[in-house]
Amino acid sequence: MRLCENILYAKAQFLIGNMKGTLFFLLLSTCALNAQTKQADLILLNTNIIDVAHNTVLHNKTVVINKGVIIATGNDAISKNYTSNKTIDATGKYLMPALWDMHMHFGGDTLIEENKMLLPLFIAMGVTTVRDCAGDISLDVIKWKHEIDKGILEGPTIFTSGPKLEGPKSIWPGDLEIANETELKLALDSLQKLKVDFIKITDNTLSPPLFLTAIKESRKRGWKVSAHAPVPFTLQELSDAGLSTIEHIGYLLRAASTDEKRIADLRGKGTISAKEGSEQILKTFDADIALQNFKKLAAKGTAVVPTMNGSSIVAYLDKDDHKKDEYLKYLGPALKRTYNWRVDRASKDNAEAIAFRHTNFEAAAALIPLLQKAGVVLLAGTDAGYLNSYNYPGIGLHYELAMMVKYGLTPAQALQASVINGPAFFNQQKNYGAVEKDKKADLLLLDQNPLTDINNTQKINAVIRKGNYLSRQKLDAILLQIEKQVAQKEKAESVH
Numbered sequence: 001m002r003l004c005e006n007i008l009y010a011k012a013q014f015l016i017g018n019m020k021g022t023l024f025f026l027l028l029s030t031c032a033l034n035a036q037t038k039q040a041d042l043i044l045l046n047t048n049i050i051d052v053a054h055n056t057v058l059h060n061k062t063v064v065i066n067k068g069v070i071i072a073t074g075n076d077a078i079s080k081n082y083t084s085n086k087t088i089d090a091t092g093k094y095l096m097p098a099l100w101d102m103h104m105h106f107g108g109d110t111l112i113e114e115n116k117m118l119l120p121l122f123i124a125m126g127v128t129t130v131r132d133c134a135g136d137i138s139l140d141v142i143k144w145k146h147e148i149d150k151g152i153l154e155g156p157t158i159f160t161s162g163p164k165l166e167g168p169k170s171i172w173p174g175d176l177e178i179a180n181e182t183e184l185k186l187a188l189d190s191l192q193k194l195k196v197d198f199i200k201i202t203d204n205t206l207s208p209p210l211f212l213t214a215i216k217e218s219r220k221r222g223w224k225v226s227a228h229a230p231v232p233f234t235l236q237e238l239s240d241a242g243l244s245t246i247e248h249i250g251y252l253l254r255a256a257s258t259d260e261k262r263i264a265d266l267r268g269k270g271t272i273s274a275k276e277g278s279e280q281i282l283k284t285f286d287a288d289i290a291l292q293n294f295k296k297l298a299a300k301g302t303a304v305v306p307t308m309n310g311s312s313i314v315a316y317l318d319k320d321d322h323k324k325d326e327y328l329k330y331l332g333p334a335l336k337r338t339y340n341w342r343v344d345r346a347s348k349d350n351a352e353a354i355a356f357r358h359t360n361f362e363a364a365a366a367l368i369p370l371l372q373k374a375g376v377v378l379l380a381g382t383d384a385g386y387l388n389s390y391n392y393p394g395i396g397l398h399y400e401l402a403m404m405v406k407y408g409l410t411p412a413q414a415l416q417a418s419v420i421n422g423p424a425f426f427n428q429q430k431n432y433g434a435v436e437k438d439k440k441a442d443l444l445l446l447d448q449n450p451l452t453d454i455n456n457t458q459k460i461n462a463v464i465r466k467g468n469y470l471s472r473q474k475l476d477a478i479l480l481q482i483e484k485q486v487a488q489k490e491k492a493e494s495v496h
């Protein structure tokens, strides 16, 4: 606008000497039209941009958004170049990319409606992308994914593995159970038809050789592979086979043992129990070995999703039973009932077993700075959804970030694990990871700076989702709506 004003001024100078006033005004108005400025859906004025990659704050910036994309950032003067439907004075606020939860589960085949109620909950808590790591309602999840992409349904962008690969008669409902390579091929064919975003493999009954083949074959077909770590393998063997992410930090303890291979062999043969294996790993813990082994994982590009929020809740159920958590009001009654199995299992533990839960969790969590130092890519994920007790969709990701900081990351590193490493896992770094031109406008406006205190991610002033501005008032209305739906369901259940 300023540039065009100068041109106008020059034209006016010229015209005043030569033309009639009417023509001058005509030209002036024509030029005003030309100067008219580009259309924008939303302008945020005078905000502080959190540069997560560089751990810095860019003060007093204007951010212009149109059609779900950031089209300009700069000093406040740039706002004059745009006509906007909505302008927000974001003075004193902090703008950062919205959060990614890189490990959650939709699931429970009788709980489809309650799962669907989680979609707005994620958005209201600032989590605009989730990685669904398998469950038993994959067809519904894939349907939601497409509806959300098309804008028909409100919810986070979903990346999903679809049903996971397992062995015959596993404990997991809704998985794809394979017993040999022919079945593996058929399973991968069917996942290709479902157009899943990555492959999830777990090790309940899947035969170890087939587990390795499944990783290799999935990678050959272009997918990334996320998995638990089956007992007979060292993490290096899994990494060498092409594993993209190891889920849950507990598995990383193995690579911190001076005796990893021998313990893996004994566990594989069933000579020692899981508990004995864990005890031996802790007894042979060596931070230097851990660092060496983690560097090898980093070199191979195997990332880690620690999911500490979930593990710590279960480890410390004796200290906090979570029965009075306020957040429970946002979760459907049947979904909450799926929490019982882990609670029941933990309640059978004696004092010794409880103490071991604590020790094991703390030893695993202490690996976080070593992983970071070794250059292993960390991804922030919760394991929230169904089954995993009190591990809440939405807020759980904020707790996970806080836990990453508690155990040794800087706030910037924790944020990177969500908003930079998350998109990069799905080759989306071009579209996400920063508040800058051409990135998608999935953003969080916070009341305080998350780089100085990671808990400030919870102080959400607004969520911008696909360029739509959801004010605190709007977010509260969404939450209240969910709360009412849950209350209705609970009431209906108590009547029947």
Ligand SMILES: [Zn+2]
Pocket: 103, 104, 105, 133, 383
């Ligand atoms: Zn999980």
